[in-house]
Amino acid sequence: MSIDVEDGLNILMHDYFHIEMPPTERVLKNVNVLLKLFGENKVRGTFFILGEIAATYPDLVKSIANAGHEIGVHGFYHDQFFKLSRDKAKKEIFRAKELIEMITGTRIYGFRAPAFSISESTSWALEVISELGFKYDSSIMPAKASRYGWPGFCKDIVRLELQNGNSLIEVPLSVVNIMGRTVPTCGGGYLRYLPYSFTREAILSIQKHRPAIVYLHPYELDKEKYPDFFYKARSSSELQKRLPLMLYRLNKKSVEKKLEYLVKEFNFKPINDIIEEIEKQGNLPVKYL
Numbered sequence: 552m553s554i555d556v557e558d559g560l561n562i563l564m565h566d567y568f569h570i571e572m573p574p575t576e577r578v579l580k581n582v583n584v585l586l587k588l589f590g591e592n593k594v595r596g597t598f599f600i601l602g603e604i605a606a607t608y609p610d611l612v613k614s615i616a617n618a619g620h621e622i623g624v625h626g627f628y629h630d631q632f633f634k635l636s637r638d639k640a641k642k643e644i645f646r647a648k649e650l651i652e653m654i655t656g657t658r659i660y661g662f663r664a665p666a667f668s669i670s671e672s673t674s675w676a677l678e679v680i681s682e683l684g685f686k687y688d689s690s691i692m693p694a695k696a697s698r699y700g701w702p703g704f705c706k707d708i709v710r711l712e713l714q715n716g717n718s719l720i721e722v723p724l725s726v727v728n729i730m731g732r733t734v735p736t737c738g739g740g741y742l743r744y745l746p747y748s749f750t751r752e753a754i755l756s757i758q759k760h761r762p763a764i765v766y767l768h769p770y771e772l773d774k775e776k777y778p779d780f781f782y783k784a785r786s787s788s789e790l791q792k793r794l795p796l797m798l799y800r801l802n803k804k805s806v807e808k809k810l811e812y813l814v815k816e817f818n819f820k821p822i823n824d825i826i827e828e829i830e831k832q833g834n835l836p837v838k839y840l
């Protein structure tokens with residue numbers, strides 16, 4: 552179970568309209584819904600936290616850690632790797648990691664890229680992540696999606712031997728094969744748009760081979776209407792931008808119920824626990840990049 556902790560409104564305004572605003576308290580409310588649900592169902596997961604969120608709400612980071620979840624890093628300002636230079640990316644991630652480690656008082660092992668933005672063309676990011684002392688990355692979607700993906704990348708958890716001489720464990724996001732096509736599943740929009748039975752079948756089929764990696768964002772549980780300035784910015788944007796922003800709000804009311812089914816039906820763990828189990832069994836394959 553993995554959660555990318557960011558504020559939907561702040562990310563959308565930044566990503567789509569280049570309007571800077573601080574994260575809103577919506578993120579607190581939505582994370583608390585998740586913490587309650589996980590607590591009641593004895594679920595522990597990995598929360599990849601954006602540096603900007605940690606800087607604004609350090610107590611939120613503490614309460615996630617105190618509830619027994621693993622804490623990871625999700626970048627500082629949610630800039631995708633294809634928008635950053637190597638040097639800038641390294642500085643931003645370092646800043647987020649250092650801040651979050653200071654807040655939690657523990658070492659951080661895992662990283663997830665904003666919007667899964669590690670693909671073949673940004674594979675240098677894996678070297679940066681390894682150089683910053685992370686043990687694993689969980690950013691590669693081994694499928695072709697509209698804004699991300701690394702088609703052909705292996706589906707198993709793997710130890711990457713990188714060209715800088717470092718190794719880094721990669722925990723790819725889960726995908727399934729449907730009618731000859733590899734498609735992402737198990738989280739985000741896929742959990743929102745598709746019926747629970749689809750997610751359930753997908754997880755059952757993935758689990759025959761490897762652990763299924765479920766991912767979610769706190770904003771996916773946000774049922775409250777966004778403020779007027781968001782709709783104003785949306786309606787004045789071109790159609791190409793407007794369409795994904797309309798889908799973004801679709802079916803949010805269904806997520807809490809689906810998540811409840813998920814946590815009642817399956818067992819979840821933090822990603823680092825899964826890696827440790829695989830390492831103990833000596834079953835971690837190696838891939839040279």
Ligand SMILES: [Zn+2]
Pocket residue numbers: 555557625629664665666
């Ligand atoms: Zn994100």
